[in-house]
Amino acid sequence: MRTRLLAVASLASMLLAGTAYAEPVSLTLWHMEQPPHRVQRMQELLDEFNKAHPGVQVKQEPQSWGEVYAKAPAAFAAGNGPDMLFTIPDFTTLIKGIDALVPVDDLAKDLEAKHGFVPATIAPYQYDGHTWAIPAYNMAISMWYRNSALKAAGIEVPKTWSEWKAAAEKLSADGKYGIGLPANKQLYTDQTVYSFMVNSGAADIYNEDGSIAFDKPQTVEAYQTYADLQKLSPPDSTSWTWGEAEACFASASCGTILQFSVINTYETQAEADPADLGVAPVPHADNQSDSATISYSNAIMLTTKDEAKQAGAKVFLAWLLEPQNYGRFLTMEPGLFLPVTNDGAKAESFWSDPIVTKYKSQVETMVANSQTGKLFGFTTGKVFPSIGAISGQNVIAETLQKIVVDGQSAADAVKAGQARMSEIAAK
Amino acid sequence: MKRTLPQSLALYAGLAVIVLLIGLPFWWVMSGSIKLPREIISRVPTMVPQSFTLQHFEKLLQSTDFPAYLVNSLLVALFSTVFTIALALPTAYAFFRMKFPGRAALYRLILVAYAFPTVVVLIPIYGLFARFGLIDTRASLVIVNIAFALPFSIWMMRSFLASVPRDIEEAAIVDGAPPRVILLRIMAPLIAPGIASVAIFTFIASWTEYLFASVLIVSDARRTIPVGFAGIIGQYQIDWGLLLAGATLATIPVVILFAFVGRWFVTGLTEGAVK
Numbered sequence: 051m052r053t054r055l056l057a058v059a060s061l062a063s064m065l066l067a068g069t070a071y072a073e074p075v076s077l078t079l080w081h082m083e084q085p086p087h088r089v090q091r092m093q094e095l096l097d098e099f100n101k102a103h104p105g106v107q108v109k110q111e112p113q114s115w116g117e118v119y120a121k122a123p124a125a126f127a128a129g130n131g132p133d134m135l136f137t138i139p140d141f142t143t144l145i146k147g148i149d150a151l152v153p154v155d156d157l158a159k160d161l162e163a164k165h166g167f168v169p170a171t172i173a174p175y176q177y178d179g180h181t182w183a184i185p186a187y188n189m190a191i192s193m194w195y196r197n198s199a200l201k202a203a204g205i206e207v208p209k210t211w212s213e214w215k216a217a218a219e220k221l222s223a224d225g226k227y228g229i230g231l232p233a234n235k236q237l238y239t240d241q242t243v244y245s246f247m248v249n250s251g252a253a254d255i256y257n258e259d260g261s262i263a264f265d266k267p268q269t270v271e272a273y274q275t276y277a278d279l280q281k282l283s284p285p286d287s288t289s290w291t292w293g294e295a296e297a298c299f300a301s302a303s304c305g306t307i308l309q310f311s312v313i314n315t316y317e318t319q320a321e322a323d324p325a326d327l328g329v330a331p332v333p334h335a336d337n338q339s340d341s342a343t344i345s346y347s348n349a350i351m352l353t354t355k356d357e358a359k360q361a362g363a364k365v366f367l368a369w370l371l372e373p374q375n376y377g378r379f380l381t382m383e384p385g386l387f388l389p390v391t392n393d394g395a396k397a398e399s400f401w402s403d404p405i406v407t408k409y410k411s412q413v414e415t416m417v418a419n420s421q422t423g424k425l426f427g428f429t430t431g432k433v434f435p436s437i438g439a440i441s442g443q444n445v446i447a448e449t450l451q452k453i454v455v456d457g458q459s460a461a462d463a464v465k466a467g468q469a470r471m472s473e474i475a476a477k
Numbered sequence: 478m479k480r481t482l483p484q485s486l487a488l489y490a491g492l493a494v495i496v497l498l499i500g501l502p503f504w505w506v507m508s509g510s511i512k513l514p515r516e517i518i519s520r521v522p523t524m525v526p527q528s529f530t531l532q533h534f535e536k537l538l539q540s541t542d543f544p545a546y547l548v549n550s551l552l553v554a555l556f557s558t559v560f561t562i563a564l565a566l567p568t569a570y571a572f573f574r575m576k577f578p579g580r581a582a583l584y585r586l587i588l589v590a591y592a593f594p595t596v597v598v599l600i601p602i603y604g605l606f607a608r609f610g611l612i613d614t615r616a617s618l619v620i621v622n623i624a625f626a627l628p629f630s631i632w633m634m635r636s637f638l639a640s641v642p643r644d645i646e647e648a649a650i651v652d653g654a655p656p657r658v659i660l661l662r663i664m665a666p667l668i669a670p671g672i673a674s675v676a677i678f679t680f681i682a683s684w685t686e687y688l689f690a691s692v693l694i695v696s697d698a699r700r701t702i703p704v705g706f707a708g709i710i711g712q713y714q715i716d717w718g719l720l721l722a723g724a725t726l727a728t729i730p731v732v733i734l735f736a737f738v739g740r741w742f743v744t745g746l747t748e749g750a751v752k
Contacts, residue, residue: 086540117692121692292713
């Protein structure tokens with residue numbers, strides 16, 4: 051064992067030094083950042099890394115979230131899966147379940163010591179005694195509004211649910227909608243509903259023993275408030291995904307929306323004043339004191355059993371999180387991808403991006419909001435495999451539809467949601 | 478019989494409704510692709526564009542791999558169509574005319590291919606193709622498309638063969654024509670509408686196929702339009718102008734196929750075949 055560790059350490063040293071005594075280690079990276087500008091930025095970074103590290107050559111193969119849940123297991127089963135794979139927490143449980151995943155405990159420890167991870171970003175990947183992926187970027191939902199619209203209506207930025215409802219009612223005038231909340235059976239609705247749940251003290255959907263803890267008064271309160279506010283949304287919001295909500299906001303038809311970011315659309319499609327764009331934490335229940343939100347920490351998994359490749363991949367991941375490189379990685383989608391490390395949040399390479407500079411105050415608020423992020427199924431320090439199916443079948447959104455579309459009471463819908471989750475967990 | 482005025486009005490009103498139902502979505506997409514972003518995202522829709530720009534097409538063709546996706550889709554769809562017809566025609570003729578043991582059972586059995594949801598065979602096909610080094614090749618998509626289009630195409634072709642009068646075939650037999658000649662020189666021209674139907678069915682099925690194209694193709698350079706385009710559009714942030722421009726360009730080859738194949742094959746095919 052000791053000999054093996056020494057061998058790996060030696061190889062890693064060689065790779066770090068950029069020596070090329072042997073054939074370079076070739077690594078394939080699958081990521082789901084498929085829009086062309088993201089692929090281009092990733093290629094620029096890879097070219098730079100490959101040039102500086104002749105012993106490790108990384109190539110990218112962009113995939114999409116829609117297909118990777120089927121494609122990755124098939125590829126691993128056929129023996130031609132990638133060496134590194136982007137992930138979100140529930141996808142990690144799937145890849146771990148097919149034994150294609152390698153823990154990254156040592157690397158995570160080193161990077162934690164060097165850069166300091168935002169706790170909310172690494173926690174969803176730490177369970178069963180290991181760290182299963184290295185966080186790469188964070189996304190957190192915030193409340194977006196226009197300063198001019200609030201000022202014209204004579205209202206302050208809402209902090210609580212009752213203030214939010216009053217604001218939305220006031221903003222609902224002249225054919226405009228005070229709020230835009232989705233009620234589709236889709237991931238976006240899962241995310242917005244959970245943004246209410248974390249703000250009423252209903253963040254945990256599992257008990258310690260893995261049983262479902264969904265049906266509780268705080269959850270019912272969150273659903274009831276969401277359904278009440280949803281009535282002030284456009285009638286087509288029952289079929290919305292992220293893009294429709296953003297378009298509603300960008301066209302100044304929706305007064306407030308919950309979204310990861312609207313900066314790109316606001317900049318390129320709304321052509322409005324950056325100073326008019328407002329962002330704030332998601333309002334909380336009146337009986338709570340602080341706001342929280344849902345956050346998705348996207349991470350990178352090691353999926354190769356080859357020790358030389360593992361060492362090469364670790365060199366690449368360490369290089370990527372260096373502040374001078376990391377900011378350029380994050381700004382492949384400026385104003386959407388947020389730092390997962392403390393020194394990444396201060397990196398000049400991040401804040402010098404033209405869009406980030408233009409919307410600096412908004413990005414600062416987004417970064418602050420992301421610190422309070424939680425994700426359903428990953429809040430108790432224990433992870434249960436059924437969260438993949440609960441998330442995949444959009445049970446949280448389905449529960450909302452029982453209220454908004456089927457007309458059930460919030461209590462009955464949440465009770466049915468509890469039964470549905472328990473049924474999935476029992477399989 | 479001459480139509481009365483009310484009948485004519487009802488007919489034209491019916492036609493107008495059908496044209497609107499079919500044409501409106503196309504008009505919506507195509508007119509939207511030349512609008513400025515602000516007009517596209519406006520909640521008050523404009524049926525006639527109030528602005529004009531080609532920026533979405535410029536971005537699509539210059540900043541993305543859409544042209545490569547278009548070429549890939551054309552290659553995959555054309556090869557799938559040609560090979561499907563080449564295989565379906567003799568197979569249907571064999572089922573229709575030739576006598577061999579188990580013919581009737583086999584003919585019914587080929588439709589079993591549609592009994593399974595495609596996703597069920599996805600993983601086994603991936604494993605099989607990986608073994609033969611076909612992953613990330615356009616050939617893999619052609620094979621899959623043929624496999625799924627062929628059973629229905631055989632059934633469709635056989636129905637068309639059955640509609641050809643027996644007298645024509647018997648005349649060719651009397652003249653000493655072998656089965657190959659009868660099929661290619663006599664029957665194929667007579668069932669050209671059937672061949673056109675199979676061509677259109679296979680081309681569109683291949684053109685829009687998403688599941689296998691998304692899983693069997695790994696590299697960006699070999700992606701087809703449905704998969705590549707989904708990536709261009711993104712998940713959280715949608716560039717609506719880009720989406721509409723891409724949708725407009727993606728429909729053009731199919732429209733051309735309908736216009737070209739429909740006219741070429743269908744006009745007066747069986748005229749004068751039997752006196």
